[in-house]
Amino acid sequence: MDLSAFPRVALGSWPTPLDDAPGLTAALGGPPVLLKRDDVNGLGAGGNKLRKLEFLLGQALAQGADTIITFGALQTNHGRQTAAACAKLGLRCELVLTAKVPMTGDAYERSGNIVLDHLFGANVHICADADETAAVYEEVNHPGAVTLPVGGSNGLGTLGYVAAAVELVGQLTDRGIGEATIVVPDGSGATAAGIALGTELLGWPGRVHAASVSHTAADARQALEVLCADAAALLGVPAPELAHVTVTDDTVGDGYGVPTPQMWDVLELFARTEGVLLDPVYTGKAAVKFREIAASGDVPVVFLHTGGLPGFYGYAAEAVARFGPA
Numbered sequence: 450m451d452l453s454a455f456p457r458v459a460l461g462s463w464p465t466p467l468d469d470a471p472g473l474t475a476a477l478g479g480p481p482v483l484l485k486r487d488d489v490n491g492l493g494a495g496g497n498k499l500r501k502l503e504f505l506l507g508q509a510l511a512q513g514a515d516t517i518i519t520f521g522a523l524q525t526n527h528g529r530q531t532a533a534a535c536a537k538l539g540l541r542c543e544l545v546l547t548a549k550v551p552m553t554g555d556a557y558e559r560s561g562n563i564v565l566d567h568l569f570g571a572n573v574h575i576c577a578d579a580d581e582t583a584a585v586y587e588e589v590n591h592p593g594a595v596t597l598p599v600g601g602s603n604g605l606g607t608l609g610y611v612a613a614a615v616e617l618v619g620q621l622t623d624r625g626i627g628e629a630t631i632v633v634p635d636g637s638g639a640t641a642a643g644i645a646l647g648t649e650l651l652g653w654p655g656r657v658h659a660a661s662v663s664h665t666a667a668d669a670r671q672a673l674e675v676l677c678a679d680a681a682a683l684l685g686v687p688a689p690e691l692a693h694v695t696v697t698d699d700t701v702g703d704g705y706g707v708p709t710p711q712m713w714d715v716l717e718l719f720a721r722t723e724g725v726l727l728d729p730v731y732t733g734k735a736a737v738k739f740r741e742i743a744a745s746g747d748v749p750v751v752f753l754h755t756g757g758l759p760g761f762y763g764y765a766a767e768a769v770a771r772f773g774p775a
């Protein structure tokens with residue numbers, strides 16, 4: 450697979466670390482677990498969107514774009530990383546956000562990612578529903594603007610995680626780890642799709658587990674298949690079979706962005722065994738599935754940490770109630 454044919458802009462430092470997690474391994478009592486730290490990049494507080502944005506903004510710049518428009522929920526990490534990348538690249542950034550999550554209060558509505566969006570100089574538009582979102586989009590769109598999908602998830606964005614799969618399989622091979630299970634949070638889908646496609650194209654012997662944080666498993670699987678097929682078409686290879694991929698939705702709880710008790714438990718487990726922070730929306734819920742797989746598995750389990758820490762502060766009241774001073 451040749452990724453060099455695609456225009457790409459440097460936004461992160463690669464490779465990200467693949468860390469042993471001895472405290473977590475001991476606590477779970479199963480095979481060794483490892484953490485792939487895609488949360489620790491410098492730009493805009495880091496996270497998984499930087500890998501997608503390297504391709505998406507590379508193409509936008511090649512097209513001569515002056516503005517990037519994208520969408521998301523109020524606490525979108527994708528929006529925050531897009532805003533940071535636009536600040537670095539001198540692009541105007543229009544974030545068209547929709548109130549999708551049943552969370553209210555100052556922390557959720559004004560802090561966390563959203564204050565950082567403003568800090569990075571993005572124009573932030575908060576919309577009540579799909580009609581208002583469409584109307585605002587029409588207002589801000591113009592020739593010279595490039596529109597990125599929710600989460601940066603399209604075939605081109607998926608290539609960022611195909612590159613990540615190559616990087617991760619190389620790191621595992623260097624450690625003498627052949628078969629393993631990679632657990633990935635799955636929202637708009639391109640992160641899991643890129644890992645799924647990349648590992649299949651490499652003929653890697655392990656498994657990929659996509660833990661949905663929003664959609665039903667059937668919908669998430671379908672989205673993942675479409676993204677894989679689109680990315681494969683860009684690479685000029687046949688759509689993958691994805692027989693090594695499992696998608697689940699049983700750790701979503703009451704809905705996208707709605708905390709669950711298991712999510713808070715696993716946040717505490719990561720913090721107290723490894724000093725690693727997860728977020729309540731993505732990594733926290735996916736880590737509930739990771740914990741289950743790692744506790745019962747017989748091959749090493751890799752948790753792909755996709756970032757999202759600023760979102761934690763959107764849930765400050767809940768976090769303080771659970772972990773804060775009495």
Ligand SMILES: Cc1ncc(COP(=O)(O)O)c(C=O)c1O
Nearest residue numbers: 526636637638639640731755757
């Ligand atoms: C922190 C974090 N992890 C995981 C995801 C899910 O990635 P994807 O949208 O590619 O499925 C997101 C998406 O916004 C995210 O912000």
